[in-house]
Amino acid sequence: MLSVIRSIYPSHRTASCMWSRVSQDTQIQVVRDVLTLKARYSGLRVCGSIWTCPVCAAKISERRAAELAQAITQARNLDIEVALLTVTVPHVRGESLADLLAALRKAWRSFTSGGTSGRLRRAIGLVGTIRNTEVTYGENGWHPHFHCLMFFRGKLVDLEEIQRAWGEHWQKCAVSAGLREPSTEHGLTIQPGDYAARYVSKWGLEHEMTKSMAKKSRVGGRTPFDIADDFADGKDVEKNAALWREYATAFKGQRQLYWSAGLKKLLVVEDKTDEEVLAEEEERPAELVVQLTWPEWTAIRLRHRATLLMLAEESPHLIRGWLNDRVEASYKSIPPPPEPTESASPLVLAAVEPPGQVEILPADSVSSPQRELFPLPADPPADPPADPPADPLASRLARWKARRELLYRRALGIHP
Known part of the structure; x- marks a missing residue:
């Protein structure tokens, strides 16, 4: 999957994830975790993107799942109830994902602030929230939506009435933010109790960033990683590449989960960034298997x-x-040289930095005295020899073998 993403968006930071060394002096190693016995690479760059990298997303999502499970357990110990709130808005094909996300976040800020929001929060004794953003792409274009775990001390005695009041408030906030009016039935829903706890797994180990690696289809739209899979399968290549780049740009810098102020402290959850979570992976005790x-x-x-x-x-x-x-x-697999022509310049092998890379250039184009040049054997003189001329194909083959050998030795750091 990383190779597919690298093809779609080569300038994105995910393109260098698990591909390049941290620095020229860093040794690339394969190590094995002493506890899990799982092998991993060490010494390679990681992008830390929860949205575009299947490798980093799997590691980060696993940690976030544990944090959410811990939060729910601690909430129940404190007699705090949990419910799952979902908000969405109508959308049409052609709408920009970045614009939809910006308007959705604006509507959410209005939804969670002000007098109406305060009255609704106090009515159920709301103490905090954890919000997650998801997005799919379907027949009507991009469909971003929010899921929110609500922690409250009251009881959802009349769930239908609570959902109606909160739904009307969400409709007003969405329209005020420039979005289409959400439907009464689907614009806002609240799921109580154990449903919220079960949904935690979707944000963690089965988060769509990780689940998409198995390419499980969803009703109503494709996940971003489904789009990348379709690109790899050769389906609507240009369109899917453009959709993926739009998605990656729109979600750049966004967090996976947003905790309300003070909630982590209340539920005794350690505050760690995605970068710190990935760094912990590198610091886990492991034994060296091989150095590359x-x-x-x-x-x-x-x-x-x-x-x-x-x-x-x-x-x-x-x-x-x-x-x-x-x-x-x-x-x-190094390809043979092209057929020589009478006007072609002699070829030389120029050693360039970083070590391990070489380039073959025409001799008359190499002028830098700082390059170390290794000239290849010159062609025989133009005058016909006394003996019968050598087979030109054998001569070209011999020169190509010499050049290939020199290239290989140089790649291994063996100087002639």
């Missing part, structure tokens, strides 16, 4: 990362031979 050279990493990072982790967990003794095979395969 840069040529080894470049040989496996595109298609074989998952295979290496599987070997690290199940058959670590096979890793070294498997890596050697992958590097040899990538070395053999």
